[in-house]
Amino acid sequence: MFLGLFLAFFLICNVLSLSAQEYSNTSTTCPEYFNCRNFKGLSFPFFNFSLPGCGLCMLDCEGNPSPKLALDSQPEHWFDVKYIDDSVVKLHDPILQSHLDNQICESFSYNIHPRPSPAISYSILNNITLYRCFITPESHPMITDLFSGYKNYDKCDNVGYTVYYQNSSTLQFNGTIPSVCSAFTLPIVSAYDNSSRDDGLFQLLTSDFDLQWHVSDECYNCHEKGLMCQTHRWEKSGCANVKQGKKNWKLILGIAASAGAIASLVILAYCFKRKFSIYDFIDFFMSKTQKFQNVEDFLKSYRSLALKRYSYLEVKKMTKSFKIKLGQGGCGSVYKGEFHDGSPIAVKVLKESKGSGEEFINEVASISRTSHVNIVNLLGFCFQGHKRALIYEFMPNGSLDKFIYGGKSSTNPQLGLQTLYKISVGIARGLEYLHRGCNTRILHFDIKPHNILLDRDFSPKISDFGLAKLCPSKESVVSMLGTRGTIGYIAPEVFCKNFGGVSHKSDVYSYGMMVFEMVGGRKNINAVVDNTSETYFPDRIYRRIDEGDNLGLDAVTNEEENILARKMIIVSLWCIQTDPSTRPSSTKVVEMLEGSLEALQIPPKPSLSSPSRTFEDSSTINVT
Structure with missing residues (x-):
């Protein structure tokens, strides 16, 4: 029925x-995306010429042998499109190609740029600046002196001018251009320094070039509202009404x-x-629609936190279309970028598959409540449909894992024990702040070396709050719908209720497992060694501590380092106790680390030792 x-x-x-x-x-509805020959999923500012008024860059998808692109709304000049990638389009100019092939002077009076517009701007990524000067008997001495040291092309006497240029992209003209001269740019074959080459001018120029486009914020906002932006050079920036039937x-x-x-x-x-x-x-x-609405409602409720919201276009601009990738994790990739003032930032772009927005909400809700020297600073965010990004302060030394694995052959050398000790204290202070210093207690649930970032002075900052959980400060045990964390660092009570309730002590367990790896300079489970108890570092090091033997660590070279290593190991052994009630709080961890070695007692051997080899996997899981 x-x-x-x-x-x-x-x-x-x-x-x-x-x-x-x-x-x-x-009137015809403008599509959000469209295909043009082999180019799939194109969107604003591009539009198919059969749908006028839907963008700023007109594409003729029927062009031969490739699609054609016009940069003006009323095109007079079409380019052949080689590829389109983010905010850069590779073009071929057939007219310029003809000029260059024939080496005619029309090449130097040819303007490749479109007319200026308040809506969109363009720039040729690899270009050379040329100075076209009309030579007269009166101007000749001045021009010759002004462009002393420049190369010149003087085979345009028939049209009365000489072209001056420097075939080095690093040299800039620093004088005042006289009225008899005009500056213009043309594409150059490469961006590297050509000063050592003695090729002619026409050998430096090319008709194939990368053109970068940038839509103004005002125009992009107009587009988001379903309006058209002003495109004529004499109009002020702003929106224009779309003519509807x-x-x-x-x-x-x-x-x-x-x-x-x-x-x-x-x-x-x-x-x-x-x-x-x-x-x-x-x-x-309504479940799917509600998921997105929940995120928007959450963001509205957090307006008072003064976190700036950026558009996806702004994020692309900050990262230069995601040019430099710093790393990749289970929930997304991190790219290097910079604000308009040049200050560096790290941008974490979340995977689009995270449709519910739970990790996005967790991260913004958690970290926006924090202000501590050992917690990474969240500077802004982007939430635009499926596009989600988090903008953080940039940490020059990256994540801790780069400095504790790999041994001497690693690109990033292992840190000394004194530095590792200071890092372990800093992380413990960061956890103490999360567990006690905030108005709302924050449980991180994914403490591991990959989520510890290091600044220029190797001071640690806890990052990646995608799996975090907020709970009132007075609550000691929290409810969990599923397991969250990274295998190898997850406390036993998180995946099995028989071990006790989930609490801030679960973060302490992960911290202890991480400090073991910091001291040992290796994973706790050695996948190379046979499946014996020797593959589990906490087992082996517990026997050495309990029996008073030499620790057998390569990083220990003197008595001072031996004391620091023993303190870190004993504290870690307390942190990984199977029963959560016997583990120290993060506050106690700081106290133990900063106290004397003699005051530390060796804890009982943790009953969960030599875990299954399935724990070698370090993937992050979050079952809800």
């Missing part, structure tokens, strides 16, 4: 939708009302058949 009702409902809705389109004399609103409302009535009958029949509430049906039907 339901299948028949559903099919009837689907057919009626489609017929009514087509009828509404037929009787509504609207007239709609037969009475007919459309009538059709909509009919569709609504039929839909209501179908839903009621289905609910009656299945014997559940109409509200259950609505909840099920």
